[in-house]
Amino acid sequence: MSVMEPAQMPVTFEEVAVYFTQGQGALLAPAQRALYRDVMQENYETVTSLGFPVPKPDLIARLERGVEPWVPDLQASEESVSLRGTCTGSDSCLDSLSQQVIGQ
Numbered sequence: 649m650s651v652m653e654p655a656q657m658p659v660t661f662e663e664v665a666v667y668f669t670q671g672q673g674a675l676l677a678p679a680q681r682a683l684y685r686d687v688m689q690e691n692y693e694t695v696t697s698l699g700f701p702v703p704k705p706d707l708i709a710r711l712e713r714g715v716e717p718w719v720p721d722l723q724a725s726e727e728s729v730s731l732r733g734t735c736t737g738s739d740s741c742l743d744s745l746s747q748q749v750i751g752q
Contacts, residue, residue, distance in 0.1 A: 658700045673718035
């Protein structure tokens, strides 16, 4: 039986990034903030290690500078912006992150 290799397609950081609004970021405990920072930096390192040219995302640059990485609250914004992986209108991302911290 032959083994099929998966298709080699470029992966972007945006496909694996999770964004929190300022309000959601304020709800994170210090341990959750640290976990978020570590996971986002690890995701970026993993994507770049695949060999695809990836410019450094603003999220990573902000994390490296120690600046809060939160995106504006999209519901309060007059401009409708769709970001892949944005957690809005639901606590499911926060719940997931909390479970990861609690499970450690």
